[in-house]
Amino acid sequence: MNTSIIFNNAKMVLRDGVLDGSLAVQDGMIADISSTATAQPAVDMEGDYLLPGLIEMHTDNLEKHLIPRPGVEWPSALSALIAHDLQMMGSGITTVYDSIFVGEYMRGNGRKALLKRSIQANHEGRDQGFLRAEHFLHLRCELADEHTLSLFSEHADDPLLKLVSVMDHTPGQRQWSDLSKWRLYHSDKKWTDEDAARVIAERTEAQRLYAEPTRQAIVAMAHERNIPLASHDDTTLEHVEESIESGVSICEFPTTMEAARAIKERGLTVAMGAPNVVRGGSHSGNVSALDLAAEGLLDALSSDYAPKSLIHGAFLLHQKVGLPLPKAIATVSTNLADVLGLNDRGELAVGKRADLVQVRIFQDVPVVRGVWREGRRVI
Numbered sequence: 001m002n003t004s005i006i007f008n009n010a011k012m013v014l015r016d017g018v019l020d021g022s023l024a025v026q027d028g029m030i031a032d033i034s035s036t037a038t039a040q041p042a043v044d045m046e047g048d049y050l051l052p053g054l055i056e057m058h059t060d061n062l063e064k065h066l067i068p069r070p071g072v073e074w075p076s077a078l079s080a081l082i083a084h085d086l087q088m089m090g091s092g093i094t095t096v097y098d099s100i101f102v103g104e105y106m107r108g109n110g111r112k113a114l115l116k117r118s119i120q121a122n123h124e125g126r127d128q129g130f131l132r133a134e135h136f137l138h139l140r141c142e143l144a145d146e147h148t149l150s151l152f153s154e155h156a157d158d159p160l161l162k163l164v165s166v167m168d169h170t171p172g173q174r175q176w177s178d179l180s181k182w183r184l185y186h187s188d189k190k191w192t193d194e195d196a197a198r199v200i201a202e203r204t205e206a207q208r209l210y211a212e213p214t215r216q217a218i219v220a221m222a223h224e225r226n227i228p229l230a231s232h233d234d235t236t237l238e239h240v241e242e243s244i245e246s247g248v249s250i251c252e253f254p255t256t257m258e259a260a261r262a263i264k265e266r267g268l269t270v271a272m273g274a275p276n277v278v279r280g281g282s283h284s285g286n287v288s289a290l291d292l293a294a295e296g297l298l299d300a301l302s303s304d305y306a307p308k309s310l311i312h313g314a315f316l317l318h319q320k321v322g323l324p325l326p327k328a329i330a331t332v333s334t335n336l337a338d339v340l341g342l343n344d345r346g347e348l349a350v351g352k353r354a355d356l357v358q359v360r361i362f363q364d365v366p367v368v369r370g371v372w373r374e375g376r377r378v379i
Helices: 061-066 077-090 111-127 148-155 179-185 193-224 237-246 257-265 274-279 289-294 309-321 325-330 334-340
Strands: 004-013 018-026 029-034 049-052 054-059 093-102 134-142 161-167 229-232 250-252 269-273 300-302 356-362 365-373
Touching: 004 325, 054 134, 054 300, 054 309, 054 334, 061 077, 061 093, 061 111, 077 093, 077 111, 077 365, 093 111, 093 148, 093 161, 111 134, 111 148, 134 148, 148 193, 161 193, 161 250, 193 229, 229 237, 237 257, 250 257, 257 269, 257 289, 269 274, 269 289, 274 289, 274 300, 274 309, 289 309, 300 309, 300 334, 309 325, 309 356, 309 365, 325 334
Parallel strands: 004 049, 054 093, 093 134, 134 161, 161 229, 229 250, 250 269, 269 300
Antiparallel strands: 004 018, 018 029, 049 356, 356 365
16 A cells, blocks of 8 residues: 655654654655655654664563463463553564563473463464564573473474574572572562572572583574574673674673673674663662763663663663764664664664654653554554
8 A cells, every 4th residue: 555654843863863854754664854844744743853663672571461460370372462562662662572481590480381372472463463563582592491492492493583592590690690689589489598599509500401502502503594693691701702602693781891891892782771771770780781881882772671661771871871862772773673684674764664753852751652663653
């Protein structure tokens, strides 16, 4: 269907600058960008920012809808996905990589049961046209679990699988180098010191048995299928070297300045959690994303567990760190499109997909006022 739409009086955030003017869409693609308004009927942006649709590479948000309370599993995975999808779109996110656990790092946390349900719901929602955002799969593989490799193998050829990450949440290293933070995170379990020591011993033994062979096998399978790879919680120079040896292109959530600097020096993408930016620090006691940005060591943001944080975090990089607005917005759009191979989107440019977000700043907080996917208004 031949459709056109024009946006007037927009403050457009481009790859290399901010331009006041108009943007024209034809058949779902950006057809023209101009510094002058058009006399044709148009959508009045009222001086609001017009951004490219945000790209989310690692969101745990679907899991919150599948398990809304501890011990409560929502009966319909599809309805959970649709609710999650609406929340993502309401946050300005038009491309979603649903980050789904493969394996478990804590016995009995129920995540294995969610794997097939989450993937099936993604296919159903997509096939039926129920989803407003475009969803892909990001399988995040817990290496210190004896079942991870077999579970991953079942889904390695899924056509929606566009990103694989390898991670190890064994206490005492990486994210949980500070065991006091690990204990605090699991405080709801009311462990005694003896209980905690037993869990640490069990997880350390599982790591010894399974982590390295599982990592090698999954890395090989991802490379065979040309699926981008990400590492998780790199902390030491040894972790960074392991990531390079594995052929990863994205390092998610490095926990130290030393690791982030080494990652950048080797030409890989550093991705940090947007909640870390919004909250002003890591809930695990690790390096601050704002500090990395100030040192020029931050390339991308992920909303992780809080969809609303993605756009807020990007604007805070501009407001607090002083990044030029185009560079700040690129951390949630252009930079991710580049590293993930999404060549049809991620910036306001002629010939790119018309995934667009209208944003107004109110009391230093970005408010999403409208979202378009391929030129069609969805929010």
